[in-house]
Amino acid sequence: MENIYFVCVYKVHSCSISTFLNNLQTIIQQFHEHCLIIIMGDFNVNILKDNNQPKNKQEPFYFMDKFQLKSQFNENTTKVGYQLDHIWANVLVNECKYGVIKAYWSNFHKPIYIAFKLPNTLPKYNKKPLMSPFI
Helix, strand or coil: CCEEEEEEEECCCCCCHHHHHHHHHHHHCCCCCCEEEEEEEECCCCCCCCCCCCHHHHHHHHHHHHCCCEECCCCCCECCCCCCEEEEECCCHHHEEEEECCCCCCCCECCEEEEECCCCCCCCCCCCCCCCCCC
16 A cells, blocks of 8 residues: 545534545545555534434434445544544554544534554655545
C-alpha cells in the first residue's frame, strides 16, 4: 500500500446526512481503491448500535460498506452518551488502536484518535497531491 489518506470531516447540523455522504463520496472515489483511507470526525449523527434506529442513522453504515470502510469503534463520544464522532477505515481492526480520549477541556465532544505502526521505510511520494473541491 503506497499512500495513507486521512479525511477529517465535520457535518453541520443543518446538512442532511444524504447530502453530506454524497459530497464525501466524491472525495472517497478519488483514491479508495489504491490506498489506506481513514475517515474520522463529527458526523453529527448518533449511530450507536441500536436495532430500532431510524433509516437515516443506519445510512452511514451502508454508505461506508460500499467502499469497504468499517467502523472502528462503538462507544459514546460526547458528555451525554451519544456517538457523534466516528472513525471509518479500510485497515483491519487488529492493525490499529483507536478510541476516545478523556479531556477536561472539552465541554461536549470527547477527542477521538487512531494510531498504527508505520513500516520502517516509506515509499517516496511522486504523485501530484489530490485536491478536493470541498476545501
